[in-house]
Amino acid sequence: MIELRELEVRYGKRRVLHGINLTLKRGESLSIVGESGGGKTTLGLSIIGLVEGTVRGEILFDGKNLVALAEKELKEIRWNRIAMVFQNVENALNPLYTVLDQVSEPIVAHKLGDRNEAKRRAGELLSMVNLPEGRFYAYPHQLSGGEKQRVLIAMALANDPDLIILDEPTTALDALTKVEIINLILTVCKERELTILLLTHDFYAASTLSDRMAVLYAGRIVEFGPTPALLSNPRHPYTRGLLRCYPSMTTTKDLQGIKGRMEFFDDGCPFHPRCTQSIEKCREGAPRLEEYDGRLIACHRGGIIPLLELRDLSKSFDSLKAVDSIDMTLYEGETLALVGESGSGKTTTAKLIMGIFEATEGRIYLERKQILGRDKSFYQRVQMIFQNPMEALCHLFSVREAVREPLDIQKQGNREQRESKVQHILEEVELPSSETFMNKYPHQLSQGEAQRVSIARALVLNPKLLIADEPTSALDASTQAKVVKLLLNLQEKRGIGMFFITHNLALARKISDRLAVMLRGTIVEEGPSSEIISNPLHPYTKDLLKAAPTLNSNVPIVPKTTSKKNEGLGCPYANRCDKAIEVCFNEKPQLRIFDSHRVACMNL
Amino acid sequence: MHINYWNELTRNNFGKLGLAMLCFVLFIALFAPFLARYDPGEPSHAIFMQPSFEHWLGTNDIGQDIWSRLICGAKNTLLVALGVGVFTTLLSTVIGASAALVGGLCDRILMRLIDALIVIPAFIVIILVAAYVLPNVWTLIFLISILTWQGGARLVRAQTLSLKERMSVYAARTFGANKLYIIVRHIIPNLSPILFAVFIHSATRGVFMEAGLAFLGIADISTVSWGLMMHHALRFYYLDVWKWWLIPTGLALSVTIMALVFIGHAFETAMDPRLRVVEQEDWQ
Numbered sequence: 001m002i003e004l005r006e007l008e009v010r011y012g013k014r015r016v017l018h019g020i021n022l023t024l025k026r027g028e029s030l031s032i033v034g035e036s037g038g039g040k041t042t043l044g045l046s047i048i049g050l051v052e053g054t055v056r057g058e059i060l061f062d063g064k065n066l067v068a069l070a071e072k073e074l075k076e077i078r079w080n081r082i083a084m085v086f087q088n089v090e091n092a093l094n095p096l097y098t099v100l101d102q103v104s105e106p107i108v109a110h111k112l113g114d115r116n117e118a119k120r121r122a123g124e125l126l127s128m129v130n131l132p133e134g135r136f137y138a139y140p141h142q143l144s145g146g147e148k149q150r151v152l153i154a155m156a157l158a159n160d161p162d163l164i165i166l167d168e169p170t171t172a173l174d175a176l177t178k179v180e181i182i183n184l185i186l187t188v189c190k191e192r193e194l195t196i197l198l199l200t201h202d203f204y205a206a207s208t209l210s211d212r213m214a215v216l217y218a219g220r221i222v223e224f225g226p227t228p229a230l231l232s233n234p235r236h237p238y239t240r241g242l243l244r245c246y247p248s249m250t251t252t253k254d255l256q257g258i259k260g261r262m263e264f265f266d267d268g269c270p271f272h273p274r275c276t277q278s279i280e281k282c283r284e285g286a287p288r289l290e291e292y293d294g295r296l297i298a299c300h301r302g303g304i305i306p307l308l309e310l311r312d313l314s315k316s317f318d319s320l321k322a323v324d325s326i327d328m329t330l331y332e333g334e335t336l337a338l339v340g341e342s343g344s345g346k347t348t349t350a351k352l353i354m355g356i357f358e359a360t361e362g363r364i365y366l367e368r369k370q371i372l373g374r375d376k377s378f379y380q381r382v383q384m385i386f387q388n389p390m391e392a393l394c395h396l397f398s399v400r401e402a403v404r405e406p407l408d409i410q411k412q413g414n415r416e417q418r419e420s421k422v423q424h425i426l427e428e429v430e431l432p433s434s435e436t437f438m439n440k441y442p443h444q445l446s447q448g449e450a451q452r453v454s455i456a457r458a459l460v461l462n463p464k465l466l467i468a469d470e471p472t473s474a475l476d477a478s479t480q481a482k483v484v485k486l487l488l489n490l491q492e493k494r495g496i497g498m499f500f501i502t503h504n505l506a507l508a509r510k511i512s513d514r515l516a517v518m519l520r521g522t523i524v525e526e527g528p529s530s531e532i533i534s535n536p537l538h539p540y541t542k543d544l545l546k547a548a549p550t551l552n553s554n555v556p557i558v559p560k561t562t563s564k565k566n567e568g569l570g571c572p573y574a575n576r577c578d579k580a581i582e583v584c585f586n587e588k589p590q591l592r593i594f595d596s597h598r599v600a601c602m603n604l
Numbered sequence: 605m606h607i608n609y610w611n612e613l614t615r616n617n618f619g620k621l622g623l624a625m626l627c628f629v630l631f632i633a634l635f636a637p638f639l640a641r642y643d644p645g646e647p648s649h650a651i652f653m654q655p656s657f658e659h660w661l662g663t664n665d666i667g668q669d670i671w672s673r674l675i676c677g678a679k680n681t682l683l684v685a686l687g688v689g690v691f692t693t694l695l696s697t698v699i700g701a702s703a704a705l706v707g708g709l710c711d712r713i714l715m716r717l718i719d720a721l722i723v724i725p726a727f728i729v730i731i732l733v734a735a736y737v738l739p740n741v742w743t744l745i746f747l748i749s750i751l752t753w754q755g756g757a758r759l760v761r762a763q764t765l766s767l768k769e770r771m772s773v774y775a776a777r778t779f780g781a782n783k784l785y786i787i788v789r790h791i792i793p794n795l796s797p798i799l800f801a802v803f804i805h806s807a808t809r810g811v812f813m814e815a816g817l818a819f820l821g822i823a824d825i826s827t828v829s830w831g832l833m834m835h836h837a838l839r840f841y842y843l844d845v846w847k848w849w850l851i852p853t854g855l856a857l858s859v860t861i862m863a864l865v866f867i868g869h870a871f872e873t874a875m876d877p878r879l880r881v882v883e884q885e886d887w888q
Contacts, residue, residue, distance in 0.1 A: 376780035
C-alpha cells in the first residue's frame with residue numbers, strides 16, 4: 001500500500017532521515033519506535049507532505065509518488081486516504097471551536113457533505129470513539145487528555161482514510177485511559193481495515209498495536225522485524241538499550257539507561273558513540289540494514305555479539321563429574337546469572353573459563369573466537385571476582401599494592417597513572433582512597449571492605465567480561481546494593497558482560513538478563529530471567545523460587561531428600577522431586593526447548 | 605595474616621635476649637682490631653703466662669695472646685654462621701621450590717635424591733674429605749652446606765606446594781602474571797618466614813659443626829677459631845690453663861649458639877602454629 005524508498009529529509013544542512021526503506025501492506029500495522037528527536041514525527045509528516053524540510057527519495061502510495069506530487073493533488077490524498085493523529089494533544093485542537101465543529105471540519109473542507117451532513121457524521125464518529133454525547137459541544141479546554149485524544153482520533157477517521165498515522169497516541173495518558181484508547185484503536189482499525197503506522201516511544205502501545213516494529217535511531221532504521229520477536233529478543237544494542245530503559249511488568253532486571261546523547265552523523269553508524277561494542281569500522285561507515293535470523297539489523301557486528309560461549313563444557317575430577325557438558329551463551333552487555341546450590345559446579349565453571357582448571361572436554365569462545373591459550377591480553381579482557389576475598393588477597397600486599405597488582409602485571413601506564421587509576425577505582429567501589437586506607441593490609445579490613453578491594457582489582461583492568469563468583473555474598477544488604485548498582489552502571493557504560501554466580505535468586509532476578517539454573521554439574525533450566533521467574537518449569541527452579549527471600553512471614557515448604565537412591569544415572573533432582581517417576585531415576589533428561597526456555601525435565 | 609616479624613621478634617623475651625647476644629658477638633667481631641691488644645697470630649710472648657695487665661687472659665703454648673685470639677675468633681665463627689646460613693638456604697630454596705613448582709618427574713627425582721642424601725652423615729664425610737684436603741673456612745662452609753641442605757629443601761618444597769595452590773596466586777595468574785612474577789612477588793615473599801627459619805637453623809648448625817670439627821683438629825691451623833683454641837687448650841689441661849684458655853672460649857661459643865637458638869625459638873613462636881608443626885616434623 002505504501003512504500004518508502006531511500007527516503008531522506010533535510011532541515012537545512014541537517015539530515016534528519018537517512019535512506020529509509022519501508023513497505024506497509026493494506027491492513028498491516030507497523031510501529032516506529034525510538035527516542036524523541038530520532039525522526040519519528042518527521043517520518044510521519046513527510047508521508048502526508050507536511051514536512052518543512054527538503055524531501056528526497058520516493059514515497060509510493062498505491063503506486064503514486066507522493067514526493068513528486070503537486071500540493072493540489074496531495075490535498076486529495078491527505079486526510080481522505082492518509083490521516084494523522086497528531087502528537088501534541090493540548091495544541092492540536094483549536095480552542096475557539098467546539099469539538100463537534102472541529103471533527104466536522106475535514107469533512108466540509110474536502111467537500112464530502114454539507115455542514116449538517118458533516119455534523120451528523122462527526123457525531124457518529126465521536127460516539128464511536130466513546131465520547132459522551134454531552135461533551136460534543138464542549139471546548140477543548142473543558143476536555144480531559146483522554147477525551148481530547150479521542151476527539152483527535154475521530155478527526156483522523158472523519159474522511160474514512162486507508163492509512164492512519166498515529167503519532168504518540170498514548171503518551172500523556174494515564175494507564176487506564178491508555179488501555180481504553182488502545183482498545184478503541186484496535187476495534188476501529190479492525191472494523192475499517194485500517195493500516196496503521198504508529199510512531200511512539202511507548203513499547204506498550206507498540207506491542208499491542210503493531211505486528212511489525214522498526215527501531216529508528218538518529219534518522220536511520222537500526223532494527224526491523226516482528227514485534228514480539230523484537231521485544232523478547234532485541235538484537236541491536238539500541239533496541240536492547242531502549243527496552244532496558246522501559247519499565248514494564250514483564251522485565252525483572254533493574255532499569256538501565258543508554259550512555260551518552262543522540263547525535264546525527266552523516267558518516268558512520270549513528271549509534272557508535274553510545275554503543276558499547278563499537279569497533280573502528282563503526283565510525284567509518286554507516287551499516288546497511290541486513291537480514292539476520294528473520295529480521296533486519298543495521299550493525300557492523302551483526303547485532304549484539306555473543307561475548308562468551310560455552311559449548312559442551314565438561315570437567316571431571318577423577319570419577320566426579322563436576323561440570324557435565326554445559327552449553328551457555330553470554331551476550332555483550334548482558335548478565336547471565338548462574339544459580340544453584342553449593343557444590344553444583346558453578347565455581348568450577350568459572351574457573352574453567354578463567355583457565356584455572358583445564359576443561360576435560362568442550363570449547364569456550366570469546367567474541368566468537370575459540371580460546372586455545374590464555375595470555376595477558378586475554379586476562380585484560382576477562383576478569384574474575386573470587387568468592388572468598390580474604391583468600392584471594394595476598395596477605396603481604398597492602399590495599400594499594402593489591403589493587404595495583406593487575407596494572408603492574410599488565411604493565412599499564414607509568415607509576416603515577418597506575419596510582420591515580422587505583423584511587424579512582426577504589427572510589428568507584430565506595431572505598432576510601434585515603435593514604436591510611438591504601439596502606440592497610442587485608443587482615444585490617446572488614447569482610448565487606450576486602451570484598452570490594454577484590455572487586456576493584458577485577459575492575460581496574462577495565463575488562464569486557466567479568467566473572468563474578470558470589471561477589472556480594474560476604475556483604476551486608478546496603479553494601480550489596482551499592483556494589484550491584486556499580487556493576488550495573490559499569491555494564492551500561494562499558495557494556496561489560498557479566499557471568500554472575502550466585503545462590504540468591506532474588507538478587508539474580510534484579511541484575512540478570514538470562515538465568516541458568518545449575519544442579520549437580522548440569523544446567524536444568526535456562527532462559528530469559530523474566531520468563532524463568534514468572535514461569536518456572538523445572539521442579540528445582542520452582543523450589544528455588546519458593547525458597548527465595550520475600551518479606552512475608554510464611555516459611556515455604558521445601559521438599560526433603562527421599563530415601564530413594566539416586567545413583568547419578570537419572571535426573572539430578574529425582575530424589576528430591578515430588579513429581580519424580582520411575583524414569584527420572586534411570587534416564588538423564590536432556591535440555592529441550594519450551595517457548596523461550598530450555599528445560600531438562602522428564603515430566604514436561 | 606600479615607605479620608611484622610621484626611616486631612614479633614623484639615616483643616618476645618627470648619628474641620630480645622638472642623638479638624642482644626648476637627649483637628654483642630657482632631660488635632666484638634667488628635671491632636676486633638681495636639679490642640685486640642696484639643696480633644692474634646704473633647707468637648712473640650712468653651708461653652703459658654697467667655692473666656696480667658698486659659695479657660688479660662694470659663698466653664698459650666706458643667706465646668700468643670689468648671684475649672686477642674678470642675676476640676678475633678668471633679669473626680671466624682660469624683663468617684661460618686653467615687656463610688652456611690646463606691648457602692644452605694639458597695640451595696634449599698632453589699631445589700625445594702623448583703621441585704614444587706616444576707612438579708612431575710623433576711619433583712620425584714629431586715625428592716628421592718634428598719631421601720638418599722639425608723642419610724649421609726655430614727660429620728663423617730667432612731672428616732673423610734679433610735683427610736685429603738685441609739679445609740679452610742670457605743671449603744668448610746661449602747662442605748657443610750652441600751651436606752645439610754636436604755631438610756630445608758623439604759620444608760621449602762612443602763610450603764611452596766601449599767603456596768602455589770593459594771587463591772591469591774590464582775588471582776595473580778588471572779591478571780596475566782607469568783611464572784617468574786609469581787615466584788618473585790608471591791612465592792618468595794610468602795616463603796620468607798620459612799627461609800629465615802632455615803637460615804637460623806643452618807647458621808646454628810654451621811657454627812656447631814665448624815667448632816666441632818676444629819675441636820677434632822680438622823681445620824686449617826692458621827685460622828683463629830674457637831674450636832681450634834679449645835682443641836689446643838685441652839692438650840694442656842693439666843697445666844691449669846683451662847681456667848683462662850678453655851672456659852672463655854667455650855663460653856663465647858655457647859653465647860653465639862644460644863643467641864641463634866633463642867632467635868630461632870622466638871621466631872617460631874611468632875610464626876603461625878601450623879607452620880611450627882610442619883617444621884618439627886620435617887626438621888628433626
